[in-house]
Amino acid sequence: MENNNNLNNSEKKxxxxxxxxxxxxxxxxxxxxAFSTSKKNAYDQNLxxxxxxxxxxxxxxxxxxxxxxxxxxxxxxxxxxIRGKQLVKAAGFMARSEKEKLQKSALxxxxxxxxxxxxxxxxxxxxxxxxxxxxxxxxxxxxxxVTTDDNKPKRFGTYQEMLASPDIDGVIIATPxxxxxxISIDAARAGKHVYVEKCMTHKVNETYELYDAVKTSGIVFxxxxxxxxxxxxxxxxxxxxxxVLGHVSLVQACTNRNSDNGAWQYxxxxxxxxxxxxxQQFLGNAPxxxxxxxxxxxxxxxxxYGSGLAGxxxxxxxxxxNCLFRMGIPKSATASGGIYTHKDGRDVPDVYHVVMxxxxxxxxxxxxxxxxxxxxxxxxxxxxxxxxxxxxxLMGHDATLELLGNxxxxxxxxxxxxxxxxxxxxxxxxxxxxxxxxPMANGxxxxxSATAKxxxxxxxxxxxxxxxxxxxxxxxxxxxxxGIRNGTKVSCxxxxxxxxxxxxxxxxxxxxxxxxxxxxADAKKIINVTEEEINQCDxxxx
Amino acid sequence: xxxxxxxxxxxxxxxxxxxxLVILRMLIGWHLLYEGVVKLYNPSWSAGPFLxxxxxxxxxFFFDLASNPAVLNVVDFLNIWGLIAIxxxxxxxxxxxxxAIAGAILLSLxxxxxxxxxxxxxxxxxxxxxxxxxxxxxxxxxxxxxxxxPTGLQIGxxxxxxxxxxxxxxxxxxxxxxxxxx
Numbered sequence: 001m002e003n004n005n006n007l008n009n010s011e012k013k014x015x016x017x018x019x020x021x022x023x024x025x026x027x028x029x030x031x032x033x034a035f036s037t038s039k040k041n042a043y044d045q046n047l048x049x050x051x052x053x054x055x056x057x058x059x060x061x062x063x064x065x066x067x068x069x070x071x072x073x074x075x076x077x078x079x080x081x082i083r084g085k086q087l088v089k090a091a092g093f094m095a096r097s098e099k100e101k102l103q104k105s106a107l108x109x110x111x112x113x114x115x116x117x118x119x120x121x122x123x124x125x126x127x128x129x130x131x132x133x134x135x136x137x138x139x140x141x142x143x144x145x146v147t148t149d150d151n152k153p154k155r156f157g158t159y160q161e162m163l164a165s166p167d168i169d170g171v172i173i174a175t176p177x178x179x180x181x182x183i184s185i186d187a188a189r190a191g192k193h194v195y196v197e198k199c200m201t202h203k204v205n206e207t208y209e210l211y212d213a214v215k216t217s218g219i220v221f222x223x224x225x226x227x228x229x230x231x232x233x234x235x236x237x238x239x240x241x242x243x244v245l246g247h248v249s250l251v252q253a254c255t256n257r258n259s260d261n262g263a264w265q266y267x268x269x270x271x272x273x274x275x276x277x278x279x280q281q282f283l284g285n286a287p288x289x290x291x292x293x294x295x296x297x298x299x300x301x302x303x304x305y306g307s308g309l310a311g312x313x314x315x316x317x318x319x320x321x322n323c324l325f326r327m328g329i330p331k332s333a334t335a336s337g338g339i340y341t342h343k344d345g346r347d348v349p350d351v352y353h354v355v356m357x358x359x360x361x362x363x364x365x366x367x368x369x370x371x372x373x374x375x376x377x378x379x380x381x382x383x384x385x386x387x388x389x390x391x392x393x394l395m396g397h398d399a400t401l402e403l404l405g406n407x408x409x410x411x412x413x414x415x416x417x418x419x420x421x422x423x424x425x426x427x428x429x430x431x432x433x434x435x436x437x438x439p440m441a442n443g444x445x446x447x448x449s450a451t452a453k454x455x456x457x458x459x460x461x462x463x464x465x466x467x468x469x470x471x472x473x474x475x476x477x478x479x480x481x482x483g484i485r486n487g488t489k490v491s492c493x494x495x496x497x498x499x500x501x502x503x504x505x506x507x508x509x510x511x512x513x514x515x516x517x518x519x520x521a522d523a524k525k526i527i528n529v530t531e532e533e534i535n536q537c538d539x540x541x542x
Numbered sequence: 543x544x545x546x547x548x549x550x551x552x553x554x555x556x557x558x559x560x561x562x563l564v565i566l567r568m569l570i571g572w573h574l575l576y577e578g579v580v581k582l583y584n585p586s587w588s589a590g591p592f593l594x595x596x597x598x599x600x601x602x603f604f605f606d607l608a609s610n611p612a613v614l615n616v617v618d619f620l621n622i623w624g625l626i627a628i629x630x631x632x633x634x635x636x637x638x639x640x641x642a643i644a645g646a647i648l649l650s651l652x653x654x655x656x657x658x659x660x661x662x663x664x665x666x667x668x669x670x671x672x673x674x675x676x677x678x679x680x681x682x683x684x685x686x687x688x689x690x691x692p693t694g695l696q697i698g699x700x701x702x703x704x705x706x707x708x709x710x711x712x713x714x715x716x717x718x719x720x721x722x723x724x
Contacts, residue, residue: 015705023702026634029568033633037579110609111594 066486068125076130076171080142084174090473095145129167132156134278163190176305181206188217197224199311200497203538207501214494220483222490223497225319229475230463243364245396253317254390255381263383264300301346308348310504330356335511341384350383354507366418410435554713575629596655597662635698642689653678
C-alpha cells in the first residue's frame, strides 16, 4: 500500500493518500482566510453597530410630494435670463440652443449626463401660457422653448398684464432682486401662485409687505432655495435631533469663487440696445439712470438692483443652516468686506464676512446644565479665490458635522464628553469619520465648470432619489406644484423666506452703516436703525 | 501515453523551490481572494470612482467603461468574481497557470489605469511612494513567475485532476522536454 503511493514510482497511476494530502494541502489556507474574514467582518460590524446604535441616526429620504395628475398647471415665466432658463428647464422645457449644446457635449464627454438627466426628468404636467422678459431676444427664446403643439404661449409686455390674464395659475419669478417683491406682492393680490428666486426681497420694508400679502392671499408661495430638496438634509436634521454633535457653538459657511461667471460678469448680449430692452421697466423703483447694458445684464454688481453676496450666496448658506436648525433671524448681525478683486465699477463688495449671533438658541448638550445655549453663524466669502477646502461646518462640543453637497461626514471631537469612553476604548477614532452619508456612493458624477462645481458642492445643482441623480430645482418646483394641486406643504414658504430676507438685509444694513444690527424677535423689528437709515440703504427717497 | 506524459509534465524543483513558490502563490491568492470578498460584501462598492480617476494614455478607455452604467455593472461583476476565482485558483492550486496569467492580466489593467508615471497625480491616495514601479507591477511579475514555474501539480488540486485523468505528475528533465519539442 505504502509502495503504491511512492512518488518515485512513476509507472503507478491513480490517487494515493500522499497525493490527496498534496492535492488538498492548500485547503486549510482557505479555511484560515474564511475564518479571518468572518472574524474581521464581525469585528467591523460590531464596531459599526455599536456606534450606529449609540448615534441612532435615521438616514431617511424626504417624503415624496403628491401626484402631478389633473389638468396642466398654467404658468407664466417672468424673467428668462440665466436663472429663468434653468427654472423653465427644471419645469420640463429646455431651450433649443442648450439642447444642441448638451447633445454635442454628451457626444464629446460620455460623463456628461445632463441631457440624459433632463430627458429622464418626470413630466410635471405644466404649460407655460405666458412669458415676460424685457429683452426681446430672451422673450423670443422663451416663447420658442415653451411652445408645444397644444400650447401657444403669449408674450406679455408687462408683468401686470400677465397677472391680469385668466390663463395664468401661477408665476415663476426670476428677475433682478429689486423686482422680486413688487411682482410677488401683485401676484399674491391677484391670487396667482408664486415661485420666486432668492433673495426673496430687495428691501426691508417690502419684506413685511410681501409677508402680509402672501398671508392674506391663500396662494402657494415658494422661495427658490432648492437645496431644501437635497437628500442629505433630512439625515443631517436627524443628526442634530439625536444630539450627535452636542452643543454647537459655531457654524461656518463659506463661498470661494474665482471665475468671471462666479463674480457676476455675465455675458452682454450683442443685440442689447434701447430698442430691444425695455429699460424704464427694468429700472422700476431703482434710481433713474440712462440706458446701460452692463447694469441690465450684470445687475448683481450694483446694490440698486441686486443684494450682493448677501442676497445671492449668503442666503443659500443661511437657508441651508436654517433648514437644519430652524434658528430663524439672528439677535444681531455684523458684516464687513470690500471690493478687493473686481475693481470694475461695481458697488457691491467681492469679499464679504458676516457674523450672526444666536445667544438664546437652545440645542441639546452632553455637558452640565447651562451649556446648551447660544451659537454664532459665520459666513465668509471671496470672489477672488476658489480654494475648495472651506466646507460648511457645524462645530459641536462632541462632534463636527461637515456638509458637502449631498454628503455628510461627522467626526467625533477628541475632547467630547459624550464619546469620551468610546474614544478611550478605541471604538471611536476622532481621525476617522464617526458617521458618513453619501447617497451617490454607487454612481459617478460629472460636473463641468468651476461655478457648477461650487453649486454642486452646496447641494444646489442636483440630489438623489432612489439612487438616481435628480435636479434639485426640478424637485423644488415639483413641491410647489404639488402644493398648488394637492395642498401639500412647501419647504421654503413665506415664513422661511421672511427669515432669509430679513437676515440678509440685516447684514447689508450692517455693512452699509458700519455697525452691528439688532433684531427684536417679539416685536418682529430691526431695533437700532432709524427709518431714514433703512430708506437710505434701500434707495428710497421720500 | 507519451503526449499525456508531456502534458502533465512538471519541472523538477527542489523541495525548497516548491515551498517558496507555493507560499508565494498562496500569499498572492490570499490577497486577491480577500480583495474580491471585500468588494462582494460591500453593496456600495463600484469600480466607477477608481476608473474615473484614471490617468495616462489608456485613461479614455477606462472612462468609457465607467460612463456606461450597463458596462460598469459588467466590469464590477467581472472584477469581483475574477478576483475571487483567481484567488481561489492560486490558493487551491487549481488551474494554476491560467489563474496566474489571468491575475497578471487583471492587475495589468489596474496598473495601466493608474500608472505611476512622472506628472500623473491621482485623487485616490496611494500608501507609498512609487515611480514607474509600484506594488501592482511587482505582483504582476510575481504572477508571471508563478505561471512560468507552476506548482499546482506539486501542491494543489491540479495534481488530483491530472492523476484522476491518468496523467503522470512526475517531474520531467529539461532535456527530455527539449527532445520532445524538437
